[in-house]
Amino acid sequence: MKKIALSLLVLGLVLGLGLVGFGEEKEVITLKVMTTPHPGAPHYGYLGPVGDGTTQEQIPEWYENSPVVVYEKNHPNVDIKLDVDVVPKSNYTKQLYLAVSANKKYDLVRIDEMQVAQLAETGYFTPQFSEDYKQWAEDKGLYPNFVDGSTYEGDMYGVLDRTGSRAIWVWKDVLHAAGYTMEDISTAEGLLEALPDITETAKEEFGMSGGLEYPFDAGWVVDQSWGWLYQLGGSILEKNEDGEWVPGFNNEAGVKTLNYIKDLVGAGATLQRDWQWMLANFMDRKYAMTYEGSWAVSAVTSAYPDKSHEELVDMVGVIPTTVFEGKDLRALAGGWMWMIPRAAPHPEVAHDVLMTMLNNRESYAHMLIQEGNLPTSEWMFEAPQYKNKVTKDIPEPWYEQFQRGVAGGVHRPSLAKYSQIQKAFWDATQKVVVGGVSAEKALDSAAKQVRNILEG
Amino acid sequence: MHKYRAFVPYFFLFPALAILFFFQFFAWGWNINIALRDVTIMNFRRAWPFVGLQNFRDIFTDPVTLITLRNTAIFATTGIVSQLLIGTGIAYLLFRAERKVENIFRPIFIIPWLTSVLVASFGWRLVLGRDTGIVNMLISSLGFEPISFIGHPATAMLAIVIANIWRGTPFTILLMNSAMTSINPQLVEASKIDGASQWTFYTKIALPILKPFILMNTILITVWTINAYGLILNMTGGGPLNATRVFPLHGYLAAFSEGRFSFAAGITMLSVLMTLVLIYFYLRFYDVELVD
Structure with a gap:
């Protein structure tokens, strides 16, 4: 009996030790991430849980579908920790430059479309997964402007997986009191014609500060102008006969674009230096209309939680951007993407996590919804996981408008010196709108400057 | 042992000099090096070609540079003169006020100076x-x-x-008020006994005593005003239409918005040179023997 007990004990020990000894321990991989804060995703960057585990309690539905958690389910031997540097937007470019110059070992860095070319040129980011991204773009029908926006010198450096659409938000009661409909102001000319009446009605009858507030805060404001420029047949840059880049705005389209902004101001639009306050101003009913973006939808819906969709649509109207008569809708559609540095300690894992998100509609949809962004492909716009959920928040006419805005988007040229080109056009815009300079003269000067930049 | 005594001061000075060298001269040398090369964010991780004075040529042919120099002149002149006059005026009023009143108002006047640039700029945006x-x-x-x-x-x-x-005036108030307090009361009494008018006392006795303080104050507020681009960056970003883009801000934006590091390094060097020239003129104008 003793022998049997002893044998069992030895067997148990051997089996126990064997299990401990041969049981696979999880490989812990820490992904170092740099991103900006977002009202919908203040800490997580929507890749996966970070820090003290509160993510799981706060947003359990998303937690289960977050890219990192899904990746871990598919790779049971891997335990991914996220180490996220959240940098304010106002300081982001500076921190990006410091990361590039110090060759910081991030695994994933969140990049604005307008910086893709410049940062790709630095050599800090790797194009090694370009073919995967191209395949994904083809399979999922990524809209062409986002393919171009993600590409530098033939390589895709990531996938512009989220975007926003510029949009004019309108208080319909003011619009109707002024004697106009949404249809009337959906064209560039219609808005211009109606603006003096809307402004007067807003001020006199509703005690508002003005009719329309127009952002005039910094260089990015030209994003609004690019849409009109493209509608009118112009472009930021175009290739000449020798295949060289030259300014594409120093023409009739450019002149009409800048004069249109000037005319809007003449018709009563208020130039807003504090764009951060624009949405709050609109929600406080200080203006009848505001040039904001699709992301403002959550502010509108959350301000009136008791209203039905029909009631909201009766109160507030949305136009993606005004279109010149006889022209097609074109609006600048930038966006954000994740890029992987060459110095990344775990580039393969970082890439796999990204692809997990891009291929998992549930996971992708949650990220978009939480951030209040829009997808960049037909595949996601039509995904039930996204559409069914998002149309609960976004009334149907708005959703359709946003999709039109994104699908009709144009991208910025993939040039490393884009920021300098943007500044030249922004200076020209300011000269015309507040500086009393003619559009022709301002654009001549900007074109000369851009030529110097391109040659330099 | 005795023959090494002469080296003792240098031995003790060495750590301080080494730190100074590293943080001042090395940094300066590095800045000059960048200013003479073509360094941008795009080629930062590759070779930096030597371009000589090309960056300085670019700075002076840049159409915005002249605007920024004009803006700097307006911003600095109005800022420095106003701070000096208002600050000295308030310091004088505090000096003449009863001690109780001075004790109440002095801390209140200092508050703006203690406020961070970020808070001050956003506060003014709100105002x-x-x-x-x-x-x-x-x-x-x-x-x-x-x-x-x-x-x-x-x-x-x-x-x-x-x-x-x-934001800047409180420093002048603090410094000039302290300087006025340091005037020997016996001098005031003596001038009264000698029949000097108030005007004569202030111009012939007080002003020469206060001169070194005014000089130091002018130098410091000049340096701070010329470099006060943080306030401008947060308030206007240099706009609209470059109307508030001052010279150092021009450099900051070139470096951290456009990644043109050599251009920015050139502007930094020129800014310091500009400040040094101003200080030289101050020294000549005030004619103060600082060593005494």
């Missing part, structure tokens, strides 16, 4: 904001159209000058 600002609330209540102070080139410079004066 002057078109739709949110208290100033425009007053203007609207009087029946006038609100003014976009930081939204128009004509008023934006005024807005940043006021904010800078508000």
Whole structure:
């Protein structure tokens, strides 16, 4: 009996030790991430849980579908920790430059479309997964402007997986009191014609500060102008006969674009230096209309939680951007993407996590919804996981408008010196709108400057 | 042992000099090196070609540079003169006031100087904001159209000058008030006995005593005002239409918005040179023997 007990004990020990000894321990991989804060995703960057585990309690539905958690389910031997540097937007470019110059070992860095070319040129980011991204773009029908926006010198450096659409938000009661409909102001000319009446009605009858507030805060404001420029047949840059880049705005389209902004101001639009306050101003009913973006939808819906969709649509109207008569809708559609540095300690894992998100509609949809962004492909716009959920928040006419805005988007040229080109056009815009300079003269000067930049 | 005594001071000075060398001269040398090469964010991780004085040529042919120099002159001149006059005036009033009054007001006047640049700039944006600002609330209540102070080139410079004066003046108050307090009361009594008028006392006795303090104050507020681009960056970002883009801010934006590091390094060097020239003229103008 003793022998049997002893044998069992030895067997148990051997089996126990064997299990401990041969049981696979999880490989812990820490992904170092740099991103900006977002009202919908203040800490997580929507890749996966970070820090003290509160993510799981706060947003359990998303937690289960977050890219990192899904990746871990598919790779049971891997335990991914996220180490996220959240940098304010106002300081982001500076921190990006410091990361590039110090060759910081991030695994994933969140990049604005307008910086893709410049940062790709630095050599800090790797194009090694370009073919995967191209395949994904083809399979999922990524809209062409986002393919171009993600590409530098033939390589895709990531996938512009989220975007926003510029949009004019309108208080319909003011619009109707002024004697106009949404249809009337959906064209560039219609808005211009109606603006003096809307402004007067807003001020006199509703005690508002003005009719329309127009952002005039910094260089990015030209994003609004690019849409009109493209509608009118112009472009930021175009290739000449020798295949060289030259300014594409120093023409009739450019002149009409800048004069249109000037005319809007003449018709009563208020130039807003504090764009951060624009949405709050609109929600406080200080203006009848505001040039904001699709992301403002959550502010509108959350301000009136008791209203039905029909009631909201009766109160507030949305136009993606005004279109010149006889022209097609074109609006600048930038966006954000994740890029992987060459110095990344775990580039393969970082890439796999990204692809997990891009291929998992549930996971992708949650990220978009939480951030209040829009997808960049037909595949996601039509995904039930996204559409069914998002149309609960976004009334149907708005959703359709946003999709039109994104699908009709144009991208910025993939040039490393884009920021300098943007500044030249922004200076020209300011000269015309507040500086009393003619559009022709301002654009001549900007074109000369851009030529110097391109040659330099 | 005795023969090494002469080296003892240098031995003790060495750590301080080494640190100074590293943080000042090395940094300066590095800045000069970058200014003479073509370094941008795009080629930062590759070779930096030597371009000589090309960056300085670029700075002076850049159409915005002249505007920024003009802006710097307006911003600095109005800022420095106003801070000196207002600060010295308030310091004098405090000096003449009863001790109780001085003790109450002196800490209050210092508050703006203790406020961080970020808080001060956002505070002023709120005060002057078109739709949110208290100033425009007053203007609207009087029946006038609100003014976009930081939204128009004509008023934006005024807005940043006021904010800078508000933030910088307390230092002058503090320094000049302390300087006035240091005047020997016996001198005041003696001048009275000798029949000197108040004007004579201040111009012939007090002013020469205060001269070194005024000089030091002028130098410090010049350096701070010329380099006060943080306030401007947060208030206007240099706009609208480059109306508030001062020279150092031009450099900052070139480096951290466009990644043109050599261009920015050149501007940094020229800014320091500009400040040194001003200080030289101050020394000549005030004619103060600092060593004494």
